[in-house]
Amino acid sequence: MSTTRLTTAQALVKFLGAQYVEFDGNQERFVKGIFTIFGHGNVLGLGQALEEDTGGMEVFQGRNEQGMANAAIAFAKQKHRKQIMACTSSVGPGSANMITSAATATANNIPVLLLPGDVFATRQPDPVLQQIEHTHNLSISTNDSFRAVSKYWDRISRPEQLMSAMLNAMRVLTNVAETGAVTIALPQDVQAEAWDFPQSFFEKRIHRIERRLPSPESVQDAVKLIQLKKKPLLIFGGGVRYSEAADELVKFAETFHIPFGETQAGKSGVESTHPMNLGGIGVTGNSAANTIAKEADLIIGVGTRFTDFTTASKQMFGHADILTINVSEFHASKLDAVKVVADVKVGLEAIGSALGDYRSAYENEIEDAKQGWQDEMKRLYGITYGDDFTPEITDHFEDKLLEYKEVLGTELTQTGVLGVFNEMVDDNAIVVGAAGSLPGDLQRMWLSKKRNTYHMEYGYSCMGYEIAGALGAKIAEPDREVYAMTGDGSYLMLHTELVTSLQEGKKINVVLFDNSGFGCINNLQMANGMGSFGTEFRRKNPETGKMNGPVMTIDFARVAEGYGVKTYSVRTMEELRVAVIDSKKQSVSTLIDIKVLPKTMTHGYDSWWHVGVAEVSEKESIQTAFESKETNLEKARAY
Numbered sequence: 001m002s003t004t005r006l007t008t009a010q011a012l013v014k015f016l017g018a019q020y021v022e023f024d025g026n027q028e029r030f031v032k033g034i035f036t037i038f039g040h041g042n043v044l045g046l047g048q049a050l051e052e053d054t055g056g057m058e059v060f061q062g063r064n065e066q067g068m069a070n071a072a073i074a075f076a077k078q079k080h081r082k083q084i085m086a087c088t089s090s091v092g093p094g095s096a097n098m099i100t101s102a103a104t105a106t107a108n109n110i111p112v113l114l115l116p117g118d119v120f121a122t123r124q125p126d127p128v129l130q131q132i133e134h135t136h137n138l139s140i141s142t143n144d145s146f147r148a149v150s151k152y153w154d155r156i157s158r159p160e161q162l163m164s165a166m167l168n169a170m171r172v173l174t175n176v177a178e179t180g181a182v183t184i185a186l187p188q189d190v191q192a193e194a195w196d197f198p199q200s201f202f203e204k205r206i207h208r209i210e211r212r213l214p215s216p217e218s219v220q221d222a223v224k225l226i227q228l229k230k231k232p233l234l235i236f237g238g239g240v241r242y243s244e245a246a247d248e249l250v251k252f253a254e255t256f257h258i259p260f261g262e263t264q265a266g267k268s269g270v271e272s273t274h275p276m277n278l279g280g281i282g283v284t285g286n287s288a289a290n291t292i293a294k295e296a297d298l299i300i301g302v303g304t305r306f307t308d309f310t311t312a313s314k315q316m317f318g319h320a321d322i323l324t325i326n327v328s329e330f331h332a333s334k335l336d337a338v339k340v341v342a343d344v345k346v347g348l349e350a351i352g353s354a355l356g357d358y359r360s361a362y363e364n365e366i367e368d369a370k371q372g373w374q375d376e377m378k379r380l381y382g383i384t385y386g387d388d389f390t391p392e393i394t395d396h397f398e399d400k401l402l403e404y405k406e407v408l409g410t411e412l413t414q415t416g417v418l419g420v421f422n423e424m425v426d427d428n429a430i431v432v433g434a435a436g437s438l439p440g441d442l443q444r445m446w447l448s449k450k451r452n453t454y455h456m457e458y459g460y461s462c463m464g465y466e467i468a469g470a471l472g473a474k475i476a477e478p479d480r481e482v483y484a485m486t487g488d489g490s491y492l493m494l495h496t497e498l499v500t501s502l503q504e505g506k507k508i509n510v511v512l513f514d515n516s517g518f519g520c521i522n523n524l525q526m527a528n529g530m531g532s533f534g535t536e537f538r539r540k541n542p543e544t545g546k547m548n549g550p551v552m553t554i555d556f557a558r559v560a561e562g563y564g565v566k567t568y569s570v571r572t573m574e575e576l577r578v579a580v581i582d583s584k585k586q587s588v589s590t591l592i593d594i595k596v597l598p599k600t601m602t603h604g605y606d607s608w609w610h611v612g613v614a615e616v617s618e619k620e621s622i623q624t625a626f627e628s629k630e631t632n633l634e635k636a637r638a639y
């Protein structure tokens, strides 16, 4: 057996450089690059290996381990999971910072390879700097926390373990039904330890992403069910995008005259303008999709995980039968569905060819629902502040709006800004988002004029993904404008990969909607009987000890200017227009700091979200909210 003597870290890098995927006959290198933040836990092992030979991987330097890993997730998501990034961190806090990202990747079924440094396998120097000592179990380190949020987890305590660990890592990363975060913990001493690795370990490996075929029986079940129904509705999720199945979905919808609604992960799989596309569905859905969903007698879930936001906590289509087409048996089995476990493209093809001359019984309902939503969109775009102004989110704190208008110096409404912005960005530009009120507004209102232009992380809805995610999307699509759509809360939580974008010369545009608060959570608490508590950004009042002092303002544009970002302060529509036009001319990253009035985002359209309302309270409004929750729960499916 021919062998090569390398350190564990050198062998790992060499192995990663030899991994390829093949999908529909196209081959691509699997690991595009590696994000690094070096510390004592990885610099002399993996750092040394990369300095010597990167194995063809591009090396990036992150600013925060969560940020860099979020960028890695966004890269893989934008690449439809056909190419990934690895991330290496030091031991302890560096690795702990990646745990949130591991969870984000796993919740969204997006592959990412995390390589945190670990404490010494020999234990000789224990406790090494940043080691937690568990008196009941010395084998536990910070990295054991990744077990709960990874699809595959391993620790390399001896160099030769690398081989089985990495083959399994690749198995999971390239498995469309099981992918997510893969964590390979690398003890500092083992990274640098040498071993005679068999040459075969480094040979080029092609991981074929196969399209799983449905069983003929399951196709027959699906056909029988559809034929019994008059008003089916397709709901498509991220699976349609990852399987490159959009054309097949459109063909199916057109042939059988079945409309479709889109989830956050699915949106922009098909253009918003398609006559059968009702747009966003569920809690953050619009009136067109939600109205049709309520009337549907069959829901066909195509590549969707059916989260609570999609099903409106299982109330939206409480009485319809459910059919699923999903490559994951787990997701296909949800809602007690009739299931076709298959790649969604071949699943749709198989059902489509067996469905004969079926046609739904829809007459004008689809056009009417779409028209109703278009009229509503026009209204939302046109909302302006003025005398007797009533915000979209009403009965919360109209009396405070004047204060916000004066402190933020703005009369802009969030829906109005989105309307203008949507019209102005290039058709092929990518919008990236994750948390706050914007995902709701975007899923409802954003018109995706081209495919794969909407990039929303709403499986974990992780604040701080937006800017890092924009960087990842930009690395995946360097020739397109990428916009990070973020609230002030998300921006403050994590935005420092903006600096990485400057370092890399990868221009991103941050579109910051500053309403000085955790706006959507303020809406949520007040809609459920609470007061405004801990969600507005107000100074602490020293007399009361409460956060009910003056509204805070931050000049985000000025701060980002200090980084070297081209910035714009926007308080009027005219300033917005100038900023969007000028930002397109820039080659560096830009930030548009838009002050918007709170409560001017969209509200829900005929949907319910199950949240934990207090069963006991002195407050009548809470009691009412609790009763309303109980009533709604009765209308929802139990499982």
Ligand SMILES: Cc1ncc(C[n+]2csc(CCOP(=O)(O)OP(=O)(O)O)c2C)c(N)n1
Pocket (backbone or CB within 6 Å): 435, 436, 437, 438, 460, 461, 462, 463, 464, 486, 487, 488, 489, 490, 491, 513, 515, 517, 518, 519, 520, 521
């Ligand atoms: C990491 C993380 N922490 C907490 C939350 C809960 N959360 C969701 S939205 C939100 C506030 C978002 O505020 P902002 O970004 O300003 O958006 P807005 O709702 O004001 O538009 C919070 C705290 C979350 N989604 N992610």
Ligand SMILES: O=C1C[C@@H](O)[C@H](O)[C@@H](O)C1=O
Pocket (backbone or CB within 6 Å): 434, 435, 436, 437, 439, 440, 461, 462, 520, 521
């Ligand atoms: O708790 C939440 C409420 C949602 O409105 C928001 O979009 C999401 O980020 C979240 O975490």
Ligand SMILES: [Mg+2]
Pocket (backbone or CB within 6 Å): 487, 488, 489, 513, 514, 515, 516, 517, 518, 519
């Ligand atoms: Mg906010």
